Amino acid sequence: MSEILTKSAARNIFYGGTAFFFIVFAGLVAHSVSTVNAMSETHPVTPSVAAGKKVWERHACIDCHTILGEGAYYAPELGNVWVRYGGREDAATAREGIKLWIKSQPTGVEGRRQMPHFDISDAELDSLVDFFKWTSEINTQNWPPKVSG
């Protein structure tokens, strides 16, 4: 078999194989998207949750914290912060606790990591907490292993 033919066949196998794996991947992602959407029917992204996500992004929280394990590893995991504050048992107290914590930053304590002071209105804080609550209810296959995050 001629040299040039072998190489062009090699190229075709590369392109064909890549297209195949990509289609399989895209198909699986499509299936996952429909699963996620089905879950979101019973567990909807309310306008408040969506607004909370915007607050989360506006202050680049992810560049210190992690959420579902992704972020900067400098500050605690917030995917389950709602659970850590006992939101499942006593929602009102957890909500107040999280809001108070954010409002009281920075602590200014020497030698302790500082969370900056953010100008977040009370309504925005409520949205942010709604976003945390929604996130804590995601089916993460039981991750994190401990409530410590």
Add this chain to the structure above:
Amino acid sequence: MTDHSEAHGGWGALDHLPGNPLMWVLILSELVVFGAFFVAFSVSRVLHPAMFLAGQAKLDRLAGGVNTMLLLTSGLAAALAVSACAAGDTRRCRRWLAGAGLLGVGFLGVKLAEYAGKASQGIGIDTDTFFTLFYLMTGFHAAHVILGLVILAVVAWKPSLENAETGAAFWHMVDLIWVLLYPIVYLIR
């Protein structure tokens, strides 16, 4: 056809394999991937013996056996297509390719009926670990069958000897994976 094994095309060790070197890279990769799935399946079986017994009881061993035979016969047709092509008989080559493809479609038909039967019982990929692995392995294999059909069609369109050989090699790989998958998933219990 004798030149292949002797040809030293600069592919290193891969030159000592008959056919297109990159097809062998693909065959080896697929064997490793499915090999990993097979071992993972076996380990999970030990961890959840009851779940796996119950899951396997719901599988249709006969349908799986029929599918093995369909694929083996289809593989024979593909090999005969390559012979025809080597003898310069394009018409016969295309006919064998069509036969191989039809048997492949038959395989997918049986598979689809199997999936539909499971779906009607409310069994899906999320049901349990057994069915997650069952659907991943058989589904990934079925995706290869579909790709194989596309490749066979391309070969029938441009039936050069090299195309026929490379296309048939892919088809045989799909065969090869199934003859291992069938006993591991359907029979061993």
Add this chain to the structure above:
Amino acid sequence: MPSRTTLLRAWGLMMGLTALSIWAAVSDEGPAPATAAMAAGLFKGLLILWVYLNLGRGNPGWKAVFIVFLATIAVLVLGIFLLGPLVAKP
């Protein structure tokens, strides 16, 4: 390229083995039919490589690679099936 006769013989052998392993698995379960089914699968896999994929013409090194690889999978699967339960639940 294998001759027509070789191809047909290999095909007949594989079909027969498939029928046997179905029969063995349908009629009984446990170590013996499991071993038979896996051995049949391994043998069919090697036949596909040797005859259909023409590996019979490959060099000894590659033949060894494929034999060892497929045999390893078969032995692992069977070994885990047969010995695993002893380890998992003594």
Add this chain to the structure above:
Amino acid sequence: MKYQSQRVALYYFAGALGLFVAQILFGVIMGTIVVVPNFLSELLPFNIARMIHTNALIVWLLMGFFGCAYYLIPEESETELYSPKLAILQFWLFLFGAAAAVVGYLFRIHEGREFLEQPLWIKLAIVVVALMFLFNVSMTVLKGRKTAITNVLLLGLWGIAVFFLFSLYNPSNLILDKMFWWWVVHLWVEGVWELVMASVLAFLMIKLTGVDREVVEKWLYIIISLTLFTGILGTGHHYYWIGTPAYWQWIGSIFSALEVVPFFAMVIFTFMMVWKGGRSHANKAALLWSLGCSTFAFFGAGVWGFLHTLAPINYVTHGTQVTAAHGHLAFYGAYVMLNIAMFTYAMPNLLKREPYNQVLNMWGFWITSSGVTFMTFALTFAGVVQAHLQRVMGMGFMDVQDQLGLFYWMRLGAGVVTLLGVILIVWSLAVPGSARQAGRVAAQPAE
């Protein structure tokens, strides 16, 4: 250098090196903030420093890739660049975009998605810059010789642009947000960027070892096939715990465990070529960086990736310092070293000088590599301790962090060493020697 228009690469190399220093500088600042938390806490909070650190990295690597492409493509295509003017304009636009983004970050203007913090208008500007670039190089390739190297490089570069488009999609559902965020991040660094890496390495192997193009291109096809056959479904290792179905644990574990194979193939490839070539090229430093690239990529991306890619292990290590360790060594090995290899090879040719400052450059190699390696070990140990205390024992995050102080001090030390090494590298490249190139064209490998 055979074509005048290759000189536009110099702009990109200079820009990339400048941003490289900035990236490491911000890294050292962050390393300091971690151990002395009140350092700059009002002026430059950690999150802002981090987005500058990571964005500078991404931008300089991309700028380096663009430069590599502008150097490589005319030479491979055997034709002048389609439009050198467009390339220069593109450079200034890109640099302006990057600078505007950094200044914006300092004033807290950003979109707050990890690595994709650029405001929308800068994202759109990046798309425009990418289109200018792709138009320019594609037209060059179309009018010239087509080789496997240019094909693969173009595929990689087009892939970079196409997958970047997913950065514009930000659904309010966090799960979907994360799923498609990875289409940018993973399909870049474990997909199309690897195509760029493999093709540039292949080019360097042809130039530096004199091995026949035929052999190199065959290796190239094998490597990139293995890369994408494993890497695309390997995305599954990011879909374990973000709300996606459980089957991703199987797909991710199996396919991403195999992602180490193409990296191993690259090690074999580079060392085989050097051994087979047998010819000693004058530019020893470029060869060192090329071999270093495949080796460090294998350890950083391959081995350190494999360490925590299996779902049951990732369950405890996900989002700990183990990830940080892997990220640092992988980026350094695969993409930093690739760029420096190409800069080291190309700059003497662009400046029409004999290879210069090689000893200094190689010192830079060893010092930087030692720094990053030490940092990787420090972070790996920190990560293992963290995973145990936090994920197995259930200790609180901040209490665990207090236990890791020693590792973070070691990381800072390693970071300072890295900074020194980087300054050496930049110095050795930026200060050209005076010996003019003489008759080196004859020494180019015959093709």
